[in-house]
Amino acid sequence: MISYASLLKQEKWRLIDQSTTGLxxxxxxxxxxxxTLCSSVGSGLAPATARTWVHERTIVLGIQDTRLPYLEEALHxxxxxxxxxxxxNSGGLAVxxxxxxxNISLILPEQDRGIDINSGYDTMWDLIKHMFNEYGKEIEAKEIVGSYCPGSYxxxxDGQKFxxxxxxxxxxxVAVQIYLCVSGSGRERxxxxxxxxxxxxQGKTTKFEYPVIVPEVMASLSELLGVSLTVDQVMTKLLLTLKDNAEFLYADHLQxxxxxxxxxxxxxxxxxxxxILQPFR
Incomplete structure (x- = not known):
């Protein structure tokens, strides 16, 4: 297996920026x-690729969310x-x-060398730590109980998930995907x-244990760092970090x-x- 420390460093990083067009x-x-990028990067058709994306007001559900006993009421x-x-089509719950x-996706090639699950997570964690190291805040990777879509990464x-x-x-x-709450209120989300x-x-007993959300444990980076961050500013930090970890970084679109x-x-x-959703529309 490749150690995560080497995965952020690539000979080439291709960047596909859809932070504006995604709206x-x-x-x-x-x-x-x-x-698509998993397939093209995995086959060697394209190099390691970073993709950024922003969408308007949307709740992205996990498959377990579609099994809520009163899903129709929740969707209304x-x-x-x-x-x-x-x-x-990836893991997790509602975000x-x-x-x-x-949102940032890092698409990495496995080819004849395996990338274990934790190595993928660690690579993204490493990227985010590099991007925000100037603020002197420790960024931890651990489950935040009470957050939405909780997980070990x-x-x-300071105990608030962003x-x-x-x-x-x-x-x-391998597509490693992260959502970064850059601005706005994490609590309101x-x-x-x-x-x-x-x-x-609605109080019904379920086989799957859905999270009990405690809004106070979530915040945006702007709130946590005490600065007014924008998506464009975070994009600049991403570009500089990728540039520091590649011999060649270039902007691109689908070939x-x-x-x-x-x-x-x-x-x-x-x-x-x-x-999945037709019965509820």
Whole structure:
């Protein structure tokens, strides 16, 4: 296995920036994109790729969320709050996307060398620590109980979570995905998910233990660092960090060979969502 310390360092980093264009398309587009890049990077068609994406008010559900006993009521609540919703194809539970949340995907090739689960998580943690080291705050990776989509690699400062990491593995490619709450109120985002689960569970006993959300344990980076951060400023930090960890960094878009892959993977993601959510629309 490769040690995580070497994974951030690549001969080439390709950057696909959809932090602006993503506001005009469905978030399903992003999950189709990451599957496409897993395939092209995993096959050696493309080098290691970083992709950034931002979407308008959307709740991204995990598959377990679709098994809530009162899912229809929970989805109506989201609609009343002017949120769209989709079901993602990577692990985890419900998270909030909006214009103050920057998503970063690192797509790495496995090829003939395996990347274990923790190495993928550690690589993203390392990236974020590098990006924000100037503020002198310790960024911890541990589960923050009471947060939405809790996991052992929740990223936090002083016990308050600002980011969560997931992974998607496909065709010798690994997509490590993170949502960074850059600006706005982490507590207000958590309140939305808290009510979503209250509407979806309504006290009923379930086989799966859904998180009990404590909004106070979540915050944005702007709140935690005491500065007014924007997505554009964080993009600059990402670029500088990737540049420090590559011999060559370049901006790009999907290449001609990748476009048919995207059309296929995007179609699959859309079909899957329609199949899961159709009974509730």
């Amino acid at each position: 005009h398309v469905s978030p399903l587009h992003s999950f189709g994109m990451d599957d 609540y989201l609609e009343d709050k002017d949120y769209r919703y989709i079901v993602r 909030v996307l909006d214009e103050g949340v920057l 929740d990223l936090s400062i 980011a969560g990491i997931s992974q998607r593995r496909l065709r010798n490619g 958590a309140e939305i998910i808290k009510e979503f689960y209250q509407q979806g569970v 001609e060979e990748e476009i048919p892959l995207f059309e296929s993977y995007y179609h699959r993601v859309v079909e899957r969502n329609e199949k």
